[in-house]
Each structure stands twice: as C-alpha cells, then as structure tokens.
Amino acid sequence: MKAKDSIHADLLAKGDQRAPGCSDCHGAHQIGPGALANTLDGVPCRKCHEEIYDAFRTSVHGMAKKAGTTQPPLCAACHNAHDVKPAMASRSPRDMCLTCHPSYEADHGQRLPNPKAHLEMVACTACHVPLDYKRSIYLRFTDAATGKLVRDSEMTALLKARGVTAKQIGPKELWQLYRDLNAARPVDVAVAVSIDDRLNAHYLAPKDIAVKQCEACHSADSSFFKAAAAATAGPDGQEVLQDIDRRSSVPCMVRSC
Ligand code: HEC
Ligand code: HEC
Ligand code: HEC
Ligand code: HEC
Ligand code: HEC
Ligand code: HEC
Numbered sequence: 001m002k003a004k005d006s007i008h009a010d011l012l013a014k015g016d017q018r019a020p021g022c023s024d025c026h027g028a029h030q031i032g033p034g035a036l037a038n039t040l041d042g043v044p045c046r047k048c049h050e051e052i053y054d055a056f057r058t059s060v061h062g063m064a065k066k067a068g069t070t071q072p073p074l075c076a077a078c079h080n081a082h083d084v085k086p087a088m089a090s091r092s093p094r095d096m097c098l099t100c101h102p103s104y105e106a107d108h109g110q111r112l113p114n115p116k117a118h119l120e121m122v123a124c125t126a127c128h129v130p131l132d133y134k135r136s137i138y139l140r141f142t143d144a145a146t147g148k149l150v151r152d153s154e155m156t157a158l159l160k161a162r163g164v165t166a167k168q169i170g171p172k173e174l175w176q177l178y179r180d181l182n183a184a185r186p187v188d189v190a191v192a193v194s195i196d197d198r199l200n201a202h203y204l205a206p207k208d209i210a211v212k213q214c215e216a217c218h219s220a221d222s223s224f225f226k227a228a229a230a231a232t233a234g235p236d237g238q239e240v241l242q243d244i245d246r247r248s249s250v251p252c253m254v255r256s257c
Contacts, residue, residue, distance in 0.1 A: 006084045020048065025081070036073070040065045045075040055202035073100065080192065087198050088237040090138035090231035092123035111212070123194040125201045126224075127211040133203065135224040136195035139174075139244070140231045144186035149233035152240040153183070166230060166242035174244075193217065196227065 011019035030228035040062060046053040046075035053075075058060045078096055079085070098104055107116040126135055140148040158180040159166060172243050181187040195201045215223055229241040 006080075006082055007086050007238075008084055017050070017138060020044075024048075040074070043074050043076075049075075052199055052202055055199060059204040060206050062136055074126065078228070086236075088231070088239045089194050089196070089198050089201075089241065090140050090192050090229075090239060091134070092125050092192075092194050094119065094124055097124050121187075121191055121193060122217075123192065123201075125195045125204065126193045128205060129195050129200060129203045130205050130209050131211060131216070133200045134227070135193060136196045137225050137228040137246075138192045138194060138231045138241070140187050140188075140190045140192060141181060141226065144188045149231060150181060150187060151238070152232040152234055152242075154184075155230065155232050155242075166244055169230065169244040170247055171183075192231075193224070 002160050008019050012021065012199060024059070025048070037073045040057065043053065057066075061074075064072040065074065067227045078088075078093065101107070104119065105115050108118070116133065141155065142148060143150060154175070156166075158177060159169070159173075162173070162176060162180075169177065178189055179186070228244050228246045230244050232240050232242070
C-alpha cells in the first residue's frame, strides 16, 4: 500500500469529498479487488472516470481484454491502484509501456533510423493514437539536480520581470528565460512531442494505423505542431501547461528535416 503518495490520497488529505476511499474501489465489505478490478466492465475507476473508461474500452488494450485472449493493461496497470500519480502530457509514462513491450528497438529499428532518440523525445501515444488527434510540442524546464519540473510561479515571475507573458515567448524570450532560470541553479530544457489532450491518450490503436509518415513531424509546417506549451509544476506538483509562441520550439524540431 502506497496510498500516502497518491493523488487520490492528497485529495483525501485536503478533505476533498470527490476522492475515493477504500470502499469506493473495494466495495463495502472489502471484497478482494480481483473480482472488481480484473474485468473490463468492473474496473473500479470507471465510476468516477467514465469518459476515460469509454475511450479506453475501444483502445487496442480494451478490445484485447474484451476478446479475453491476452493480459492487456487495465487502468491500474498503467496508473497503479494505490500510488496514482498526477498525469503529465509532457512526460507520458513510457517505462510502464516497455515492461510489456520490451522489444521496442527491434520493433521500430527497421522503420526509425534511431529509435532511441525518438524514445527520448516522442511519447508512444504520439504515434500510436491515430492521426486525427492533436499533438503539441512541450518544453520541459527541469531542475538539473532533481529532475523535477520548475515551479510555474518561478517562471511566471521571471517573465513578468521582463515584461512578457507566456504567450509572447518567441525564440529570443525563450533564450532569456532559460538564462534567467539558470542564474539560480542549473536548469535543463527538453522537447517532448505528445498528445494534446490527456483523455485522448487512451485511444491507443492497432499498429497498422500508427503514424508512419516521417513528415508528420519532420517538416517545417508540420500539422502536428500547431501548438506549443511550456510545462512547469503547480503548487500541488500537478503539471501546468502554458501556451507559448510555436516558433520558439521549431528550431529543434526541424534540425533533422
Ligand atoms: C482507486 C481505487 C482504489 C482505492 C481507493 C483503494 N484500492 Fe486497494 N486495490 C485497488 C485495485 C484496482 C487493486 C488490485 C490491483 C492491484 O493490486 O494493483 C487493489 C488491491 C488492494 C490490495 C491487495 C489485495 C490483493 O489481493 O493483492 C489490498 C490489501 C488493498 N487494495 C487494500 C486497500 C485499502 C485498505 C484501501 C484504503 C486505504 C484501498 N485498497 C484503496 C483499487 C483501490
Ligand atoms: C470515488 C471517485 C474516484 C475513483 C473510484 C477513482 N478516482 Fe481517480 N480521481 C478522482 C478525482 C476526484 C481526481 C482529481 C480530479 C481529477 O483530476 O479528475 C482523480 C484523479 C486521478 C488521476 C490524476 C489526474 C490528473 O489530473 O493528473 C488519475 C491518473 C486517476 N485519478 C486514476 C484513477 C484510477 C487508475 C482509478 C482506479 C484504480 C481511479 N482513479 C479511481 C476520483 C476517483
Ligand atoms: C496503456 C496505459 C494506460 C491505461 C491502461 C490507462 N491509462 Fe490513463 N493515462 C495514460 C496516459 C499515457 C495518459 C496521458 C497523460 C500522461 O501521459 O501521463 C493518461 C491520463 C489519465 C488521466 C488524466 C486525464 C486528464 O484529462 O487529466 C486519468 C484521470 C486517467 N488516465 C485515468 C485512467 C483510467 C480511469 C483508466 C481505465 C479506464 C486508464 N487511465 C487507463 C495511460 C493509460
Ligand atoms: C515515431 C513513431 C513511433 C513511436 C514514438 C513509437 N512507435 Fe510503436 N510503432 C510505430 C509504427 C509505425 C509501428 C508499426 C510498425 C510496422 O508495422 O512495421 C509500430 C509498432 C509498434 C508495436 C507492434 C510491434 C509488432 O510488430 O508487433 C508495438 C507493441 C509498439 N509499436 C509499441 C510502442 C511503444 C511501447 C512505444 C513507446 C515506448 C512506441 N511504440 C513508440 C511508430 C512509433
Ligand atoms: C500489462 C501489460 C501492458 C502494458 C502496461 C501496455 N501494453 Fe500494449 N499491449 C499489451 C497486450 C497484451 C496487447 C495485445 C497484444 C495482441 O493481442 O496482439 C497490447 C497491444 C498494444 C498495441 C497494438 C500492437 C499491435 O500489434 O497492433 C500497441 C500499439 C500497444 N499495446 C502500445 C502500448 C503503449 C503505448 C503502452 C503504454 C502507454 C502499452 N501498450 C502498455 C500489453 C500491455
Ligand atoms: C511523432 C513525431 C516524429 C515522427 C513521426 C518521426 N520523428 Fe524523427 N524525430 C522526432 C523528434 C521530436 C526528434 C528529436 C528532435 C530533433 O532532433 O529534431 C527526432 C529526431 C530524428 C532524427 C535525428 C536524431 C538525432 O540523432 O539527432 C532523425 C534522423 C529522424 N528523427 C528521422 C526520422 C524518420 C526517418 C522518421 C520516419 C520513419 C521519423 N524521424 C519520424 C519526431 C518524429
């Protein structure tokens, strides 16, 4: 049990009535979770996250579960049952995918010249959720020592001191922001490509409709990247996304066009 670190436990601690207690997921008599959690229809998460359940149900994993032939992940396999962390569009959980799909390099090496570079910067969902869902470029500012996202309040204060808002961050402002953040301690900035809406991350589709066109990302006017956002952390550790000028992240995207 690691409920103390979980987002649900944080809500409970704050007295938020919407948070699940044991019986929300286990039933009034602490029924073994297996019965509730191991069928698609019975997943205990469903009653509070119905919309996501609906998206998940039609995903490649939901369909496999329904067919009853394999052991695909249900909600708790990707989010844990008791240690549910805040979801982050800018850092989609790939290690968890790799535990069940360990042959990533062999699966993608034929097609991608450098699967490792893509693994670092492109979320699995960016290619495996079908084309019609929006993607964004995320700039992640992290404390180099801890790897944690920089606080949103710190970024906002630095921008304010320069007289700009997040939306006005073009290439020059980005460079300034990077230097201002680094004045306090070493800060890293990284680019990530991911699905825009975290709900849509649940529409994982079969491999034959995965994104295959390199130009989807590697072209100066990629339709994937109409939007860019800076990812920082709010007071409760949840991700805060602020729209920025798309040009500020394009230079790294088109380098390998
Ligand atoms: C958000 C839903 C949720 C909440 C809240 C929750 N659980 Fe669970 N629990 C599950 C699921 C799903 C499983 C089974 C999957 C797993 O083991 O990861 C599980 C597994 C367990 C197990 C392991 C049993 C076994 O057979 O492996 C125990 C014990 C348990 N829960 C106790 C509790 C207690 C006590 C609380 C309240 C402090 C609690 N749970 C709150 C969803 C929840
Ligand atoms: C009794 C209602 C309830 C149940 C049952 C429940 N949740 Fe939640 N969950 C919430 C609430 C309320 C929040 C916080 C508000 C929000 O972000 O939707 C939350 C937040 C989350 C988040 C973080 C979202 C974010 O914004 O970062 C995840 C992930 C999550 N739940 C997964 C699960 C999983 C997996 C289960 C089942 C094992 C589950 N929940 C069961 C009520 C519930
Ligand atoms: C195959 C892995 C996987 C499964 C299974 C899965 N999720 Fe997710 N979930 C994700 C990813 C990826 C995201 C996007 C955010 C991220 O990248 O961290 C996400 C995001 C979320 C969020 C945040 C959504 C938002 O709009 O803020 C919630 C809540 C959530 N999932 C609940 C669930 C529930 C409930 C189920 C089961 C019906 C489920 N997830 C099944 C991978 C999964
Ligand atoms: C740049 C796009 C891209 C990224 C990023 C990506 N994939 Fe794929 N993946 C594909 C394409 C395209 C195929 C189909 C390959 C084929 O059919 O030749 C595929 C195939 C697969 C398959 C099926 C393998 C098989 O042949 O049975 C799995 C499973 C898979 N990917 C999982 C993942 C996981 C997990 C991640 C993240 C760690 C990931 N992919 C990241 C594009 C991508
Ligand atoms: C608990 C294990 C598990 C986890 C975790 C998991 N998967 Fe899967 N995945 C499966 C199983 C089982 C199948 C169905 C295999 C089949 O029937 O061909 C599958 C199917 C797939 C397919 C379809 C492959 C094809 O042949 O069309 C893709 C793509 C995929 N998963 C991507 C992901 C991604 C991305 C993540 C993380 C967000 C993830 N998976 C997490 C077990 C898992
Ligand atoms: C979903 C978006 C996406 C798709 C699809 C995609 N890439 Fe990439 N690719 C990236 C990102 C992001 C980077 C890292 C940023 C950069 O170096 O420009 C990258 C990096 C690269 C690099 C440079 C790696 C390095 O070592 O610097 C090459 C070469 C490359 N991709 C080729 C391809 C080819 C060939 C395809 C099609 C088979 C492809 N990519 C499909 C997003 C994508």
